[in-house]
Every structure is written in structure tokens, then in C-alpha cells.
Amino acid sequence: MTDPVTPDAVQVLSEQATYRLPLRIVAAARALAGCPAALYIVDLDGSCLICIEGDDERFPQRITAPLGVGPELEPAVVGELARMVESKVPGAQVVPLLLRDRALGVLVCADAPREPLEELARQAALALELGGGYSDVLHSARRHRMPTAAGEIQQNLLPPRIARLDGTVLSGGVLPGYDVGGDFFDYADNADGLWLAVADAMGKGNHAAALASVAIGALRAARRGGATLEQAADAMHEVVVDAGDRLGFVTAVLAVWQPRTRLLRWINCGHPQPVVLADDGGHRVLADGGTYPLGLFREERVFTSAEARLEEDERLLLYSDGVTERRDDAGEQIGLAGLLDVVNAAGDGSAPRTVRLIQDSVLAASSAPLRDDATLMVVDPRLPRR
Amino acid sequence: MSPLGRVTIDEQRTGDRLLLIVDGELDVHTAAPLRERLEAAIDDGTKEIVIDATAVAFMDSTGLGSIVRPATLLAERDGRMVVVASPSVARVFALTHLDERIPVRTTRDEALAVLTAPA
Numbered sequence: 092m093t094d095p096v097t098p099d100a101v102q103v104l105s106e107q108a109t110y111r112l113p114l115r116i117v118a119a120a121r122a123l124a125g126c127p128a129a130l131y132i133v134d135l136d137g138s139c140l141i142c143i144e145g146d147d148e149r150f151p152q153r154i155t156a157p158l159g160v161g162p163e164l165e166p167a168v169v170g171e172l173a174r175m176v177e178s179k180v181p182g183a184q185v186v187p188l189l190l191r192d193r194a195l196g197v198l199v200c201a202d203a204p205r206e207p208l209e210e211l212a213r214q215a216a217l218a219l220e221l222g223g224g225y226s227d228v229l230h231s232a233r234r235h236r237m238p239t240a241a242g243e244i245q246q247n248l249l250p251p252r253i254a255r256l257d258g259t260v261l262s263g264g265v266l267p268g269y270d271v272g273g274d275f276f277d278y279a280d281n282a283d284g285l286w287l288a289v290a291d292a293m294g295k296g297n298h299a300a301a302l303a304s305v306a307i308g309a310l311r312a313a314r315r316g317g318a319t320l321e322q323a324a325d326a327m328h329e330v331v332v333d334a335g336d337r338l339g340f341v342t343a344v345l346a347v348w349q350p351r352t353r354l355l356r357w358i359n360c361g362h363p364q365p366v367v368l369a370d371d372g373g374h375r376v377l378a379d380g381g382t383y384p385l386g387l388f389r390e391e392r393v394f395t396s397a398e399a400r401l402e403e404d405e406r407l408l409l410y411s412d413g414v415t416e417r418r419d420d421a422g423e424q425i426g427l428a429g430l431l432d433v434v435n436a437a438g439d440g441s442a443p444r445t446v447r448l449i450q451d452s453v454l455a456a457s458s459a460p461l462r463d464d465a466t467l468m469v470v471d472p473r474l475p476r477r
Numbered sequence: 478m479s480p481l482g483r484v485t486i487d488e489q490r491t492g493d494r495l496l497l498i499v500d501g502e503l504d505v506h507t508a509a510p511l512r513e514r515l516e517a518a519i520d521d522g523t524k525e526i527v528i529d530a531t532a533v534a535f536m537d538s539t540g541l542g543s544i545v546r547p548a549t550l551l552a553e554r555d556g557r558m559v560v561v562a563s564p565s566v567a568r569v570f571a572l573t574h575l576d577e578r579i580p581v582r583t584t585r586d587e588a589l590a591v592l593t594a595p596a
Contacts, residue, residue: 293542340542342573361573383574386548416537462505463537 097211100218109226113144116215124204132196133162135233136268143232160264164194165443179406187214193253241272241300245280249276253443256280262442263468267461273299274464289409290343305334306341324394331386340386356396360385370404372435407470413463442469488502494525500532503540515547527588530566559588
């Protein structure tokens, strides 16, 4: 049963202006908790908490918390996050805004709440997720500065960064987020399998973002129209030939994962090869299923997929060359070996944790800004340990 | 090798055949001049192009694009392009499967042999 003072998400959405949602949530939190409260959401690159609404000056505008994958948090980091909040707001209580398998932010109250806030946090997460499309209020708060048009479009192309789909935990992220803008990842949990894609439109900036946009459009349209993997690749190729005007191309790994049979079917169009990671630190590179990038040479193409079975202790890593070609201050590239070192250092980490650690190492490699998108997707279909 | 971030392009023309000798690192910051040079040559009607990239130690996806995009243009005009590659450049062509569309050789003589062979 819902506490009588806890507003219902659907009701709140229909009776309030969307941009006032944060205010409404904090007012409800304060009424329940009997003390000052604040609503924090995660910024665009998952590096800090942003106070979107708070009714007391003891709540800082920002709290550094480099734990997110994009603007989402995995539930496992909430304890760590709470300690970061408490270091800034002594005595604070932190309640995550959980939605499915991710947290969109946290409610913070200054003292121990009189009534539990968990149900309010659940309704608030739902309201923010449903209301997000009606107003810029959340999007504005997540951005420290104005992204380029390419960066903005890219953010809007991406699906949720953290998901549990039919027993598979999946996480994906794109750096730097505010600019560059030719990479994307995508997935869809469909009856014919879990569709996966990581792609890189050549170049950077507006041209790359425009090519990526039509490429992902072609992929989704084909997928939603019941296409096979091969047909989806062909649809992307044709649209990139058309939009690229013979001048652009897109590299991509497109795949369908079958959780029942543990079979992965994929096509690699000139993209870095998928890597299968084993629990013992070993790895294998999926070198088959390769063809040249999408959008090159205006002629008929025949796409052929390859197939591999993943063992029960194996995960899949997809990435773009912006990860492995990132250079340290001495000019050395991270490379696949460097990427695997980070993965192994992450040990048995969850998919979101692994993505976050790789992103940290990409950012920390050099003081120079990223000159290419660095995109990652970790797909973890491992069976629970007995 | 030229310093980081600099690319030099020398050219030799023999009749309808253009040889471009590239030195440096071909990446997102340096690739544009090569692409522009190739596009201009193709616009001028050049049908046979050899790119000698044996002195290119590093090439990223944009660098690759500076060769591949003009190659697409040239193919549409029934021209041919051959790349003479350093091991690292050859590796990029192999990994992206573009060596299936653009011949990659290790010496200039081998590249010229591709052009003189019947299509």
C-alpha cells in the first residue's frame, strides 16, 4: 500500500507543470521526512551529483561522485555515493531513485527521515523518467555547459546506459559527451534476440553526428520492420551511401545475442573486433564476420554473419577505436592490451562498473581532451554463481 | 619520420598516373590535405593513383577515410588506386577488410604491377 502522503507518479504528472516536478518531489520529501530535503540527479558524464531542487542552503549545488555511466548509476554504488554525500552534508540520509536496474539520482534529507522515503523515491524516479520528454528541466540540470549540436544529438540517440534484459546485464557509454559525436551504441530486447550495435561514423562534429543519426535511424527502422541482421546492415549501408554522398562511412558491429542457446551472431563492418572476456582473465577476439565499412562503394553488397557460442563464464566487450587509440601524455596508445589490463583490474566487476573503470582510464590517460569518441558496451550474460 | 602532427605529401606524375608519397602520421588532425589532393586529382581526370604510405607510422579512422573516400570516387569513374603500405597501415586495411576493395602492396614495384596488369 502506498503511504497516503506519498504522491503517485501518474497523478503528479497530470496535475503539475512538468518543469515543477523537482519542486513537487522535494516538497513531498520534506513533508514525509520532517526535515530539509533535496533532489539530486547525475550529470551527463556521470561525474557528479547536481542539486536540481533543495530547500536548504546546506545542500551543495554539486557533489563530486564519479560513479555514473552517463547520467545513470548502478544500484551497487549507492552505498559509496551515500558516503560521498555524507562527507559534504554531515548526517544526511540518501535514498536512491531506482528505476528497473539503475538509479537516476537520489533524494537527500538533512537528518533521518520521520517516514520512509523509499516509496516516494520510486514514484519520483518514475515521474522523472516519464516527464523527462516534456521539459528541458532535467536535461539542462545534467549539462555543465552547452554541448555542441553533434554532442546533443548523440545524447538523444542513446538508450538507457544500464539495463538488465532477460538475464543479461548490459551497460554502454560514450565519452566525451559534450562534443565530437560520431559514435553510438544501441540495443533492443526483442523476441528474436537481444540486438546489439556499436558504431562509429567517420570524422567528428556535425557531419559525423548527421551520418550516425541516419545510420541508427536505418538500423532501428529495419529492426522494427522485422529485418534480419543482414538486412539491417544493408539498410544502414544504403542510407550511409546516400547521406555520406560517397564521402562518409560508418564502421559498426551489429549482433544478435540468443540467451537460451548462448549464441552470438554478428557482422563486423570495418569496426574493432568484438572481444570475449573469460572469468580467468583470458580473452578471445571474434575475428570472423568481417567486411569493409558501411557506406563505401555505391554497389550491391551481400552481408554474411558469423556465429560463436559464449561459455557460461564469458562476457562480451564491444568498443570503438577512440578507446584503444587514446594516447597517454607520452603519445602511446592505450591499445587492446591496455584495455584488457583495465578489464582484468576490474576483476569480477559488473557491466556498469567495468564500463566506468574503462572510461576512467581513458580520461586519466592524458591531460589532453578526447579528440575522438570513446564508446563501450559490456554485455554480461554470465549465469549466477552457485 | 616527420614530427608528430605533420604530414608531407610529395608527388610524381607519369602520364595519367599519379604517385603520392606520404610521410607522417595520418589522423584526424592531419588527414585533410591528402584527401583534398586526391579529390582534386580525381576531378582532373586522373585514373591511376599509387599512394606510397610506407613512411606512415600511424593511421586512424579519419586517416583511413582520407584514402578510402577518394578511392570510392575513383572506382565510380573506373579508375584504380593501389596503396603501398607500412606494416601498421597494412594492418588497418586488413582489420577493416578494405584490402578486399583497395589493393595493398609492400613495395612500389608491386603496386605498379597491379596497375599494369589487365583489370
